[in-house]
Structure formats: C-alpha cells, structure tokens
Amino acid sequence: MAYDINLLEDINQSLPGLNKSEVKVAQAILSDPDAATRMSIASLASRAGVSEPSVNRFCKRFGASGFPDFKLRLATSMVSGVRYISRAVEFSDDIDTYPGKLFDNAISALVAAKEQLPTGDIARAVDFLAQARRIHFFGLGTSAAVTKDAEHKFFRFNVPVTNHQDPLMQRMLAAAGSVGDVFFIISHTGRTRALVEVAELARQTEATVVSLTAPQSPLAQESDCAITLTIGENTEEYLPMTSRLVQLAVIDVLATGVTLRRGERFLPHLARIKDSLKATRLKPGYAESTE
Amino acid sequence: MAYDINLLEDINQSLPGLNKSEVKVAQAILSDPDAATRMSIASLASRAGVSEPSVNRFCKRFGASGFPDFKLRLATSMVSGVRYISRAVEFSDDIDTYPGKLFDNAISALVAAKEQLPTGDIARAVDFLAQARRIHFFGLGTSAAVTKDAEHKFFRFNVPVTNHQDPLMQRMLAAAGSVGDVFFIISHTGRTRALVEVAELARQTEATVVSLTAPQSPLAQESDCAITLTIGENTEEYLPMTSRLVQLAVIDVLATGVTLRRGERFLPHLARIKDSLKATRLKPGYAESTE
DNA sequence: GATTTTTCTGTAAAAATACTACGCGAATCG
DNA sequence: CGATTCGCGTAGTATTTTTACAGAAAAATC
Numbered sequence A, B: 001m002a003y004d005i006n007l008l009e010d011i012n013q014s015l016p017g018l019n020k021s022e023v024k025v026a027q028a029i030l031s032d033p034d035a036a037t038r039m040s041i042a043s044l045a046s047r048a049g050v051s052e053p054s055v056n057r058f059c060k061r062f063g064a065s066g067f068p069d070f071k072l073r074l075a076t077s078m079v080s081g082v083r084y085i086s087r088a089v090e091f092s093d094d095i096d097t098y099p100g101k102l103f104d105n106a107i108s109a110l111v112a113a114k115e116q117l118p119t120g121d122i123a124r125a126v127d128f129l130a131q132a133r134r135i136h137f138f139g140l141g142t143s144a145a146v147t148k149d150a151e152h153k154f155f156r157f158n159v160p161v162t163n164h165q166d167p168l169m170q171r172m173l174a175a176a177g178s179v180g181d182v183f184f185i186i187s188h189t190g191r192t193r194a195l196v197e198v199a200e201l202a203r204q205t206e207a208t209v210v211s212l213t214a215p216q217s218p219l220a221q222e223s224d225c226a227i228t229l230t231i232g233e234n235t236e237e238y239l240p241m242t243s244r245l246v247q248l249a250v251i252d253v254l255a256t257g258v259t260l261r262r263g264e265r266f267l268p269h270l271a272r273i274k275d276s277l278k279a280t281r282l283k284p285g286y287a288e289s290t291e
Numbered sequence C: 001g002a003t004t005t006t007t008c009t010g011t012a013a014a015a016a017t018a019c020t021a022c023g024c025g026a027a028t029c030g
Numbered sequence D: 001c002g003a004t005t006c007g008c009g010t011a012g013t014a015t016t017t018t019t020a021c022a023g024a025a026a027a028a029t030c
Helices: A007-017 A020-031 A041-048 A052-061 A067-084 A098-115 A119-131 A142-157 A167-175 A193-203 A242-262 A264-275 B007-017 B020-031 B041-048 B052-061 B067-079 B098-115 B119-131 B142-157 B167-175 B193-203 B242-262 B264-275
Strands: A134-139 A161-164 A181-186 A208-213 A225-228 B134-139 B161-164 B181-186 B208-213 B225-228
Touching (some): A007 A020, A007 A067, A020 A052, A119 A181, A119 A208, A119 A225, A134 A167, A142 B142, A181 A193, A193 A208, A242 A264, A242 B098, B007 B020, B020 B041, B041 B052, B119 B225, B142 B161, B142 B264, B208 B242
Parallel strands (some): A134 A161, A134 A181, A208 A225, B134 B161, B181 B208
16 A cells, blocks of 8 residues: 655645645644544644644645545554654664664665565576575675575585685686586675676676676676665665665575475475584573574 | 554464454454555444444454554554564465565564663673673574674774684683673574583683573573573574574674764774775765675 | 353444535635 | 635534443353
8 A cells, every 4th residue: 555655754845835724734743743643633623723624624635535544644654754764873872772773774674675575586596596506605795794694594405505705716616607506696785896706707607696786786787687675774874784684584585485496395304404403502492493 | 652563463363362253353354454444443344244343342452442543553563564474484385475474574573672672781781892802703503694794893893803603713712711801602592502611611711701692591691791582483494584683683783882882983983994995896886885 | 951140242322523515704816 | 906716614414433231142050
C-alpha cells in the first residue's frame, strides 16, 4: 500500500498554500502528531479551533478518503518517518539515546534493502555460486570483514573458497581465473580502483565475476552479475555502519539460496560441520552455533 | 508510544489459547492484515464469520482500547514492512520468499536486541575502551569476522588494536596483559573453551576483560564487563546468521560511544582517515565510506 | 447423568463518530 | 459597488463502534 513515506513533511511543506482553517488543523496535527492519530475528528476540530467538516476537508486534501483513513496514514507514516530519517547521532546524545538511534538506523537500512532486493540478480548469483568450482571472495577495507564472513559460510558447501585482502594476491588470482571460478567482489562504493581492476582482469579469463555493490558503479558494470543496492549510509557519519550489515544479510541470502539448491540431503553434511564444534565447548549443554 | 512492534506475531502466538470465535477473527486478520487495517468492524466480523462484538472483544484482549485503536496498532506494527511471522526458511521456498524471510529474521533480531540492550554494561565497556592503552579483539569461528570489523573501527581512535584468530597468539597476548590492556572477547555461546581460557589468563594480569556474549555464560562470568544478549538464533538453521548482525551493531554502538567520548574536536581526525581513501577511487564523485 | 455455574457469543439498542448538504459570510473580481 | 466564488460552519444524516443483556454452550459439581 505504498503510502507517503512522510505525511508530516508533506503537511509542513504545503502549509503556505493552505486556507486559514486548514492551517489551524495542520498546526494542531504538527504540534502533536502522535496524539492526533488517537483523537476523534471532534477532538481534533476543537483543539484546532475549527469545525469538524474542516478537518474532514483537510484530510481529503491530503489524499485520504476521510478522517479515519487519514489517521491511519499519519500513524504509518510516522513509524516509517522515524525509521527512515533524522536519527543521526548528536554529540549531545547520552547512553540512553544513541544506541537506540544506531539500532534504528541499522533496522531501517535492512528494511530499505529488503524492499529493493534485486531478486533476479540474486537468483543468478545463486546459480553461479552453486555451480562454482572455486569461489574467491574479495573486498577491501570494511568489506573485508564481510568477505571473511562469506568465506565462513561458503566453505561449508564443499567448494574451495578463498578470501584475500591483499590486492596483489587478488590480481594474481583473478588473472589466473578459469571456467568455474567465481570472483565475488564486495564494495560499497563500487569505485575502489583496485577492485574494479581485479574485476576487469577476471573478466578477461573464462571466470565469472559476481559483485555486491552500488548500482551503476564501475564495478557493477564490470560484473557478469551485479547485486546492487542503494544503502543510505548516513553521510555525516565518519564511521561506516549500515552498509556492512546489509551486505552480510545478502550473503546470508546467497548462502541460503545455495543450501536450498543443494536440497535436503545436504543437511546432514551441515549438521556434521556444526557438531564438530561441540567438543570445543564447555558444558555441552546447548551448542547451537559456530560461535 | 512504544507499541508492540509485532502485533501479528503476538496474535499468531496466542492463537492456541483463544476462543473459537476469536480464532476466527485472528485468522481473518492474519490472512490479510493489510486489508484488516482498512476494514470496518462489520466487514471484518462478516469475513471472519462472527459477530461485531466478538471482534471488539478480540481487540481488547490484545490491549487495544477498541477496534479503531486496534487497527492503528496493527497498521503501525506492520509499517516496518516486516512480516515477523515468516521465520524459518523451508525447502519449498522460492527466490521470492526466502530472501524476505531472512531479512525479516535479521530485522526482528535487531529489534529484539535493541529492546534488551544492557545500557549500563555498554557504558562501562565504552569507559574501558575509551581509556584503553591497547585493545585486543578476540573471536573464533563466525565471530572472527566481527572482530575483524571491530579492529577496523577502533584503529581510528589512535589506539593500538590487534585482532587474532590464532588461539595460541590469543593465549600469549592474554598472559602478557598489563594495565591498560583491554581484551574484548566475542563469543555467541560464551562456552568456547579456548576463549574462556583466554579470558581467565587475562584476568590473572592487570588487564581488563570485556566480552560480548550470552548471559550467564562462563565467558560472561570471567569478564570484568560483559555485554550479554539473548539472540534467538533459529536453532533449526545450520548456518549461523542473526547473531553476527547483532554483534556488529553492538560494535557500532561501542565505537560511537568512544567517538562521543572523544568529543567534536576528534572529528577532523576521522575525516582525515576517510579522506585518505579518496585517492583509491575512480571518478572522485562521492567517496563517502571506507568501502 | 443432571444441575449449577461459568464462560462464550450473538442480538439489539445506545453512543460515539464521521460524513453530507446546505447556507451564510467573507474575499475576489469585474 | 455588485456579482461571483470560495471558505467555513451548522445541522442533520449515515455509518461505525460500543455497551448491555440474554441465550447458548461448555465446564464443573454433585
């Protein structure tokens, strides 16, 4: 139901072009939007100092079918509004505020990513990965941690997996690519020269280049299959945060895709890998995960 | 207004303990929650095959003041675009289902973690980290990728940071700990013997042990400061997923905490680090992130 | 197994809420 | 200055929601 992402913003912006009574309604809503979602049309009218039909007209002006519908939109747009915007950490934030903000940002990044998942490309990437004879995960900087995680997931599929941060190693391996080699390159910007060049080198061989990066970036263009996502990394921030989370989630999706492709008979294999860790644990109580 | 984030999940879970007609209402809502937010109580009642008061009672049972209030909650709880119900991936899932499920799981893990954040422990951990003379990030298995990320964040604070996956290196460093050394140990289970032993070794020195792990785990008990979270890693799954995401988010929180502690005069330093990457990019258009 | 008690559920009426039609008054334009 | 348009509120109507109550079903007790 693609409602307006931010109805409040809309109201605020159209404030100048509104009638006298409509302005009153707008102000009443803006002054306490949360309360507005729980009021009856009568209460809101009296709080704004106007008549009920004025409120109703106001609602219709903003595309709602009536007052209840308007309240619904207002409520939903506020949730998403909180999620999508204005959660930058300030220096004045204390311990009770900034952790929540950071989590909200992370959550909204995932929500946003979920909505723009390029399913087709993911399916193709799964194809490539499932059939790979060998997989190389390459990334630099922050994305290096993601490739490490990817390595950790994919070795389970009984495919040789490498993971290099050294650009020279990356180049050599890329140049030595052959049929069945998949070079999986992760770069948030898709503009890191070293990685784009690796992609170019690999393309000149028979190998396949799959990337997880930004749309229309040089890296995406150099790839046989590019999974591209626009992640609103808060540009104010000096520490990169949300992009890795999304990248990791995508890696999860790909690993799961390959698992599904392998079918149920593959589960015992995964279970064996997991069980192998039991002995490393104190009190074998529950030994669920790899860590 | 802290509504339940996952009203749908709530409904789904209380399904067994409901009356006959309430079950009907629940099913009607669950089958198309989006439509339910736009229906009148009469339509919903007839669709569910019950009377209007039954719907009303149903709403009140879930903490709403009445039907309109219930619709509001339902709508807001759904906005996040997340069907918290989905959960486990099935082998019958296709490309259009399982990615969404995985993202939903990731999102709900973060939401859950956000609600149980041990703020006090986080504040103490930030204290330790901000004053550290040296920081060692240790983890094994999946958590190793997280420590890699942590290393990547914390070196920016001009503190020597190490990150070892080799248990022997970990032990030696731990044994050599001294005042000002912080050993930050990440383990989802908190029962990995090698890591618990490292914590013990470090505790015997003047160093500080901070851990990110499970509540009441041996590792948590061996720590000067333990950030503990219960993360519902789906035990059916054979690939660990959500725990790393949460761990990464917590690392973000800690890094941000240290940044805030350093104050605004520290920003230019971070900006310089970021700028240093510009030269590695093609078309210097926008060079926002470390990757 | 019958009876009492409790719990559930629907009917119907009352209350609350939202909408429409209409008309008055102010602003605008000729 | 008059005519027209537009904005706004009043009052009535329609819709929706809630409450009160009573019958039916289920559970508990004897």
